[in-house]
Amino acid sequence: MGPMPRFVCDAMLGSLARWLRFYGFDALFLEGTDEELLEVSRREERWLVTRDGALAAHGPRSVCLRAATLDDQLRELFARLDLHPEPTLERARCSACNGELESVPAEEAVTNVPPFVGRTVDRFRRCTSCGRIYWAGSHTGRIVDRMRRICSEPDTGKEAAE
Numbered sequence: 001m002g003p004m005p006r007f008v009c010d011a012m013l014g015s016l017a018r019w020l021r022f023y024g025f026d027a028l029f030l031e032g033t034d035e036e037l038l039e040v041s042r043r044e045e046r047w048l049v050t051r052d053g054a055l056a057a058h059g060p061r062s063v064c065l066r067a068a069t070l071d072d073q074l075r076e077l078f079a080r081l082d083l084h085p086e087p088t089l090e091r092a093r094c095s096a097c098n099g100e101l102e103s104v105p106a107e108e109a110v111t112n113v114p115p116f117v118g119r120t121v122d123r124f125r126r127c128t129s130c131g132r133i134y135w136a137g138s139h140t141g142r143i144v145d146r147m148r149r150i151c152s153e154p155d156t157g158k159e160a161a162e
């Protein structure tokens, strides 16, 4: 795969932005005016992702999603841009702020996580932007399972009205 496309999602698509970050995409979530969204899309060469057809029509690089549910929206976006992301959190960005994650020594991380996590987990990553600590656990297993389902079942092309 070439360089990964980057995104700016409109105010209705916060969950979508968070899930794009799980897959490793640089995805902004912006609660701004249409003009601000278009400006960020142009300036930073990001795909503008929206469900607003009128807004999408104004952008040189935009995707107007028809799917109603998160899983189907991700499938639709990947299909439209011919993306085949790996269902893994290895390249994930911070789901809270889109920052990049870096490995952090367990000794440093354990002061910031619940005690049982500090005792059982030895691999941590930290957001270089907001400082949030990430580790693998049952919660990430569920996320990866869902990422896998999203990637393995094809885009049905179902529309929101159905």
Ligand SMILES: [Zn+2]
Residues within 6 Å of the ligand: 094, 095, 096, 097, 098, 099, 127, 128, 129, 130, 131, 132
């Ligand atoms: Zn962060």
